[in-house]
Amino acid sequence: MEDFYETRIDGVDGEIVGLFEVFDGHGGARAAEYVKYNLFKNNQNRDAGSTASTAVLVGDCLLVANVGDSRAVICRGGKAYVVSRDHKPDQTDERQRIEDAGGFVMWAGIWRVGGVLAVLVTGS
Structure with missing residues (x-):
């Protein structure tokens, strides 16, 4: 299992803020697990890597970012919509x-x- 995810939901200035992250490790689980815990720190490990798909929900505004070939999709009315571009x-x-x-x-x-x-x- 090389995949990890993290979900956090909290209130900030009266708004609900959700952070949703999915990491798919390559060459083992080490990089994906590392990214989960150290997303904003620099990973110098060259023998492993990870993709990342992240979404931040602030009120009714959704911001999505990805690195690698992990595609982010949302579902609306039973239909899937791609919201990121694979690398x-x-x-x-x-x-x-x-x-x-x-x-x-x-x-x-x-x-x-x-x-x-x-x-x-x-x-x-």
Whole structure:
């Protein structure tokens, strides 16, 4: 099990605020667990990684952010709506971002980041 989640709901200045986070670890659970507890700290562990999908609900305003290929969706009236954009190495801008950061992307039957991490490329 490499996945972790965190949910917090509290009142701030008379408004209900909810924080919802999902982390999918790669190369083991260590990075996902670390991110759960240290989201705003810098993770220098290079042999493991994690995607993150987060949502903050303030009153009736929903803010969503993601890193990696963990897609955030909401359900309204029984229908699912995608509210984030996956980051996958087959995308020109994502490949460039990886290379600009000193990484590399290669094709080995599937796209791999750093020659190791397999990111499945599926339709949206």
